[in-house]
Amino acid sequence: MSKNLKENIRETGNLVEEYMQGNVRIRIFDSAYINRSKExxxxxxxxxxxxxxxxxxxxxQ
Structure with a gap:
């Protein structure tokens, strides 16, 4: 990930999981679920x- 792109990503909430897939670091935060309905x-x-x-x-393809 380029430095400029990384600077635009806001990380909020608690880090739930972090792993690598190839050269990509994937970080999962629980903030996506706060104050949101199941729907x-x-x-x-x-x-x-x-x-x-x-x-x-x-x-x-």
Missing amino acids: DIDRTLERITQIAKRVANKSV
Whole structure:
């Protein structure tokens, strides 16, 4: 990740998990769940799933 991009990422909440996938560091924070309904969270997870599917399909082509 370029330094400029990293500076624009706001990390809030508690760090729940951190791991590497290839050259990518993935950090999971619990702030995505604070003050959100189950429906809001489900919509976000569905959006993440759709984005991941598009990325996977592009990498296969």
